[in-house]
Amino acid sequence: MRRTSCAPSQKRRSSAASDSGRTVGRSVWQPKGTTLKELSMAETRSSSTVWLLGKTEKEIICGALPTKGHTLQKMVYHHLQEHHTVRESAKLSVQAVCAYWEKARIPVQRVDSCERKLLKLYDTYKLVKKNRTKTFENYRVKEQMFKDDLQSLFDISPNDALEKMTNEEDKAFLIMQREDPSSSRVGSVDNTLAVKENIKRIRLENEDERKKKHTTETLTAMQTVPSTSAVVVDESEIVSSDSGDNEFELQSPSSAKQVKKAPIKVITPAIVATLMAETRSSSTVWLLGKTEKEIICGALPTKGHTLQKMVYHHLQEHHTVRESAKLSVQAVCAYWEKARIPVQRVDSCERKLLKLYDAYKLVKKNRTKTFENYRVKEQMFKDDLQSLFDISPNDALEKMTNEEDKAFLIMQREDPSSSRVGSVNNTLAVKENIKRIRLENEDERKKKHTTETLTAMQTVPSTSAVVVDESEIESSDSGDNEFKLQSPSSAKQVKKAPIKVSMSLSKEERIQLILLVGNRSHREVAEEFNRLHPDRAPITHSCVDKLAAKFRETGSIEDKPRSGPLRTSTDDHTATASLAHFMKSPKKVSSAVVC
Structure with a gap:
């Protein structure tokens, strides 16, 4: 403790002061065992007046x-009096602030969001305090603006608080507090409303306790009764619940008996496991609602349907994101195939779905x-989930031949809810089945023909040509002049009019092939x-x-x-070349001349 200067008459040593352990000297005294510096620091800490905020209080x-x-x-x-960190002080x-808002029955934001808002306000306060000694006018203006802002409400309610609230008085109170916190006060307790809330709270607690008790008894009965025999409950053991629903309470294992006639309910571990799995599968996801294992829609799946299935595979079945996208794309493609509409490649569809999932995250x-642009983007994304998850190529309408399918795709792109997939067109289905069977038979016939041809070429020696009789050439079912080569056992050497199978192309055949190419495909040629x-x-x-x-390359x-030595075979071309070479150099022995 600090004292000011005293008069000379007061500078006397007293026995009382000596007995109490005080040392009086000059104008300063201090308790025994306490230094002057400690006293000064304690007095400074106890003065809880802060610049621009006034006296700080614990409550x-x-x-x-x-x-x-x-x-x-x-x-x-x-932060200053109890020496907490800045983050702990904000927490x-x-x-303390949330307790006031809960008493007023007004919803609040998440705790971490409130803490970030308070830390931002504290940083602004430190910046204003740092510039308090500067003489520029703009600092004084900012200081006054911050001082006025301290009188406004520390609003931690969400943007849609008024929509969530049901009591009109609470809504009016929040609006008045946002405009001017001093315009309204918290009144006394509403006894009528308090009684209603207590009754509701007690009813919910009793219902939760009853459900927990029922679950405990059920599990106890399952553990005590052997798993090989099912627990059969008689009609007299079913007790209807107080709430009026059809729930029942299972009696203890001692009262459970095996009744051979007219069993009502059978509880086995398999059934309980199925019910628990079904309970876990019913998950509600933000903005998507309840996710389902199967896509249920009367038309082509929308972006919302596709994203729901992907999130189900990712969260409920614990697949990776890429595996979930693959499974979802397979289910979506099944709908498009039923509608007879061409789709893109599977990897392109997966990339499109992964891009949609990233936007959702x-x-x-x-x-x-709390920024307005985030709410606008959220609403735009929510509206976009109702649009079609279009996986058709750009030239889908050009590839399609059925006019009804084209009109259906156009309507689905504009509004998926405007049209539905009707019943099966039996006439068109019969035509498609006939066409499919005909193509399969034709492919099978061609494969068989190619296999027999290659088998015949491999089994016959290369020195002798495979000779096919003219009677063995059969015209195909499609009307062209393709032939079927018989097996090597039926191939025979005929001296009259043999037909030789040659693998190389002659000059005339090559010219004919070049002329046939034109604008047709090489397969048709x-x-x-x-x-x-x-x-x-x-x-x-x-x-x-x-x-x-x-x-095209050589013309x-x-x-x-x-590369290598010149040819030594004698045909019309090589014979003429050798003779010309000999006439040019008769004295040289050319390696091209054949003796």
Whole structure:
């Protein structure tokens, strides 16, 4: 404790002061064992007056909802007087403020959001306090604005608080507090409303206790009765609940008996496990509602349906995000195939769904923020969930031939709820089945023909050509002149009019192939060439590809020159070349001349 200077007459040593342990000297005295510095620091700490906030108190004392000044005073008290950290002080202050809002029956934001709001206010206060000694006019203006703002309400209610509230008096109170906190006060307790709330609370507590007791007795009965025998409950053991629903209470295992005639309820561990799994599966997700395992819709799935199924696989079945997207795309593609509408590749559909899921996570992350643009984006995303999850290619309408399917796709793109998938068109289904069966038979016949041809070529020695009788050539069912080569056992060497199977193309055949190419595909050219030349081995479209590529590259159908020595075989071309070479150099022995 500090004292001021005393008069000379007062500077006397007294026995009482000596006995009490005080040392009087000059003008300062202090208790025994306490230094002057400690006394000065204690006195400084006890003076809880803070710049611009006034005297800080441990408790918030106000007749209405706390203002920003009240909340900041409490936070500074915890920080300076009780030596808590800034974050701990903010947490304690928010707890005290939330107690006022709960008494007023007004919903509040999450605790972490309230703490961030208070820390932001505290940072602003520190910045204003830092600039209090500066002489610029704008600092004085900001200081006055912050001082006036401390009288406003520290609003921690969500944006949709008025929509959530049902009591009109509470709504009017919140509106008045937002406009002017001093305009209204918290009145006395509404006894009528308090009685109603207590009755409701007691009823809910009794109902929860009854359900817990029923669950405990059921589990006890399951544990005591062997799992191989089911617990059969007689009609007399079913007790209707007080609430009027059809719930029943299971008696103790001693009263449970095995009744052979007219069993009413059978409880087994398998049934209980199924019910528990079903309870876990009923999950409600923000903005999507209840997620289901199957997509239930009368038309093509929307973005909301697809996202619900993906979230179900991810949260309920614990698949990865990519696996969930794959399973969801498979289910969606089944709907599009039933509607006979072409779809994109599976990986493209998965990328589109993953992009939609990322957008959902971003909107969900920002749902607690109070800025208006986040609410606008949230509403836009919510409206977009009602639109079609379009996985058709850009040229889907050009590929489709049925006019009804085209009109259905256009209507679904505009509004998925405007049209529904009708019953099966039996006439069209019969036509599609006939076409499918015909194509399958044709493919099977071609595969069989190709297999027999390759088998015949592999089994016959290369020195002797496979000779096929003219009677063995059969016309195909499609009307073209394709033939079926018989097995090697039926192939025989005929001396009269043999038909040789040659694998190489002659010069005339190559020219004919180049002329047939035109604007047609190479597969069609190969089929046309095989039809025009039934007396030779059929060619494939790869042969046409190579010949056309060589003609485009070199401008010729001849083979490219090969490396190595010159050819020694004698035909019309090589004989003429050898003779010309000999006439040019008769004295040289050319390696091209054949003796």
